Amino acid sequence: MLNDNQKTNYYLYWIQKYRSRIILAVFALIIVLTSVRTVGPEEEGVVVQLGEYSRTEAPGLNFIIPFGIEKMYKIPVQRQLKQEFGFRTTSANQQSSYTKSGYADESIMLTGDLNLTDVEWVVQYRISDSYKYLFRVRNAEKTLRDMSESAMRKIVGDRTVNEVLTVGRQAVATSVEKLLQELCNEYENGIRIDQVVLQDVNPPDPVKPSFNAVNEAQQERETLINQAEAEYNRVIPRASGEAQETIELANAYALNRVNRATGEATRFNSLFKEYSKAPEVTKQRIYLETMERVLPKLGNKVIVDEKGSNVLPLLNIDKSVKIEKKEGN
Structure with missing residues (x-):
């Protein structure tokens, strides 16, 4: 060896x-x-x-x-990238976990009505031009983060705290996305913004109880307003309908009276025209028609002559009327 x-x-x-x-x-x-x-x-x-x-x-x-x-x-030009503000993802599994510790400076900002709000958001973007991304701007990732924070503070600063926390969240995200894309185009950093998502918006922890009390009062006010509007919508249409019904009845009554008066006037004019042609005949016909209507309504009838001296003993008018009624039935 x-x-x-x-x-x-x-x-x-x-x-x-x-x-x-x-x-x-x-x-x-x-x-x-x-x-x-x-x-x-x-x-x-x-x-x-x-x-x-x-x-x-x-x-x-x-x-x-x-x-x-x-x-x-x-x-990675074909990959969607993201930046998180106010929090960080610690594990991205089926149940992702996050942490907020140490990132309050990014998310605490002032609204237009001088209130503080805690805004957490995510910027999703893609690299559209690798040359501009590398050479137009130094450290494009940090520049994008600074621009995102600046754009969010500007948009939130133009709105009230209620808008940011409730109905204006989508408008805030859309406005930040638009402004951030304009800044990217101006800086020529080769980045295209896909979406800005407001992850969570809350008042700061020290003022949460007061803010919740104000929200409850506002919700109670909205409830009372809705109840009053419901009662208004129930009563007012009914009263309007009744008023309209009364008006229609009055119009119908007026139309009926006018039509009846017009018909009677026409009838009178026609009768007067015939009367002018033959006064005696017309007078006799009117007399007979009147007696025909009046006599059946009378009880016992006594017929005398013109001087009142003679009484006609037999004149079965009642019987004739009863017979006519039976025959009519």
């Missing part, structure tokens, strides 16, 4: 014998490690040669000049 010195001499012999091959293999390995780059399917490879932009490589296996002459930055 060989001792330690012999082993050392043996190894040195083989190293000296194959030194050129070892150097060549190490050199080839360095070339491979510094020149072969794999770009993922959601990425673009931006190649910089000696600090200056050279080209943009597509996904797949790509080669660059080795030994640090060229460098490649992989930019």
